[in-house]
Amino acid sequence: MGSPQGTVYLLHFDRPYEHARHYTGWTTDLDSRLAEHATGRGARLLEVVSAAGIGWELARTWPGTRARERQLKRQGGASRHCPMCGVKPRNGGLSVQVQAVNRQAQRKYAEFIGALDFVREVLTEAGKLVKKHNGKPGDAAWSIPDRDELEAAHKKAVDDLQALRSSAKKYEKELVSRTWRV
């Protein structure tokens, strides 16, 4: 007597309820089942999770029968299967402190990139001024750099900024690939 084909689904909680971080279920109609869970119905654990004000997300699904659901539940360690817990061997999820540091680092980095953009804008404006400079040294009593000198200085500043920006981008890629773990 086989059971019908359906979907095994894994819900990941925004924060743990006691020791529970996940709910594994099985259904033949995922959409209506999730809608039911969204109102806190359909499973005792989700009732209490909902009452505690904890949200959840559909983390992943497997096609299969109830037997597949039982098998996955028996294996335990739902976080090992959970993409939202990352691919970490034990107790999924970064520590709260690490997450806070990462958020801080991301925000600082965004500010840094914003500052680079600002400097680039200023340099662009400076570049326009350099082009307007008529290049007649000696008119004034003091010496002023001629246009070639100004242009060379401006170009060097732009190049330096570009180099800084691309190394920052490289660093960003590296950070992101490590999920901002520092």
Ligand SMILES: [Zn+2]
């Ligand atoms: Zn998870």
